[in-house]
Amino acid sequence: MPEEYLTLPLLDRPGFFHFFGTKALSEEQAKGVHDGRSLRLTQVHGDGIVKSDTGTENKLVGDALMTDQLGVLITVFTADCLPVIIIDPNRHAVAIVHAGWRGSLLRIVAKTVSAMARSYGSDPGSLLVGMGPRIGPCCFEVGQEVWGQVEIDPAYSAGVISRKRGDKAWVNLPHLNRIQLLNTGVKPDNIADADLCTVCHPNMFNSYRRDKVKGQNMVSGVLLEQ
Ligand SMILES: [Zn+2]
Numbered sequence: 001m002p003e004e005y006l007t008l009p010l011l012d013r014p015g016f017f018h019f020f021g022t023k024a025l026s027e028e029q030a031k032g033v034h035d036g037r038s039l040r041l042t043q044v045h046g047d048g049i050v051k052s053d054t055g056t057e058n059k060l061v062g063d064a065l066m067t068d069q070l071g072v073l074i075t076v077f078t079a080d081c082l083p084v085i086i087i088d089p090n091r092h093a094v095a096i097v098h099a100g101w102r103g104s105l106l107r108i109v110a111k112t113v114s115a116m117a118r119s120y121g122s123d124p125g126s127l128l129v130g131m132g133p134r135i136g137p138c139c140f141e142v143g144q145e146v147w148g149q150v151e152i153d154p155a156y157s158a159g160v161i162s163r164k165r166g167d168k169a170w171v172n173l174p175h176l177n178r179i180q181l182l183n184t185g186v187k188p189d190n191i192a193d194a195d196l197c198t199v200c201h202p203n204m205f206n207s208y209r210r211d212k213v214k215g216q217n218m219v220s221g222v223l224l225e226q
Contacts, residue, residue, distance in 0.1 A: 003204075004029065008130040010192035011087055011222075016094065018085050018222040020132030020194060022204045027075075030219045036071035036226070043077065043098050047106035049115045063103050064112045066095035068120050071226040077217035079208040080135035080198050082173050084109050085222045086116065087128050093120040094222045099177055101142070105149055109177050113184040124185030129192070132220050133205050136197030137162040137172035147171055155179040 005019035021030060031038045039052055041060045048062030052072055065074040066086075074096050076083050081100035086109075088094070095112050097103070109129075116122035142150075147161055147169035157179060162170045174193050181191055198205040206216040 006133070006194055006196075008192040008194060010128055010190070011085060011130045013087065013089050013128070015092070015225050016087050016089070016222065017225055018087070018130065019220060020083060020085075020130075021219040021221075022133075023206045023216075023218060025219060027219050030075065030221055031073070033221070034071065034073055034223055034225075036073065038073035038075060038221070039065055040075050040077070041065060041098070045100055045102040047103060047108045047111055049108075049112055051115070051119055063099070063108055064095060064097040064115075066093065066112065066116055066119065068093040068224070070224045073221050073223045075219050075221040077219055078132070078134065079206045079217050080140075082134040082177060083132040083220040084177065085130045085132070085220065086112060087222065088116060088120060088122045088126060089128065090126045091120045091122050092224060093122060094224055096220065096222050099173070101146055101150070101171065101173060104173060104176050104180075105153055107155070107180055110180040110184045113181065113186065125187055127186050128190050129181055129186055131174050131177065131191070131193045133194050133196040133198050133201070133218070134173055135199055135207070135209060137170050137175070138197055139199035139209065140171045140173060141168050142171050143167060144169075150176065155183055
């Protein structure tokens with residue numbers, strides 16, 4: 001069995017706990033990492049950002065969660081999409097983002113950074129960002145209906161499309177998100193990438209593109225410890 005989850009050293013700060021689950025980590029196990037509440041979104045491949053306030057949240061619809069509350073685990077579920085965890089060590093706030101290609105083209109990571117700035121006074125230059133396992137440029141072959149939109153993204157630059165063949169192209173999702181983060185003022189050294197492709201590592205990760213099984217997701221989460 002693979003390890004139940006991965007962490008990124010950049011995000012290992014006192015008072016913060018994060019994980020990117022592998023296929024060996026169930027949602028119930030993930031909730032068991034702490035005693036408090038945990039929040040899960042109904043993800044819709046959009047750019048909705050949900051702020052966790054006091055009170056009970058039942059139907060949370062969106063693709064990013066953020067909180068400054070202690071002891072609230074916020075999660076996203078991904079198979080090939082990119083999970084992004086953002087922590088603010090100065091303002092003690094955290095966010096987690098589900099960024100597939102649709103959410104990426106809607107610039108959901110950049111919008112989450114802006115939302116943290118508005119809600120918590122976060123300075124983008126102080127944020128630490130971790131990108132978890134996702135489909136890599138090795139495997140993310142898409143048609144023109146996708147790469148055509150990627151090419152017109154303002155954050156597009158060389159390297160986002162790694163190669164083209166016929167009407168197909170290979171898109172580098174983490175690179176696109178990295179450029180968007182840099183454009184918001186996040187520092188290059190404050191972005192870490194697990195650099196693991198979900199499709200290429202069947203022993204560790206579920207992959208919808210590889211396995212064609214719906215609902216086999218992996219859970220990632222971040223928590224401000226009490
Ligand atoms: Zn791959």
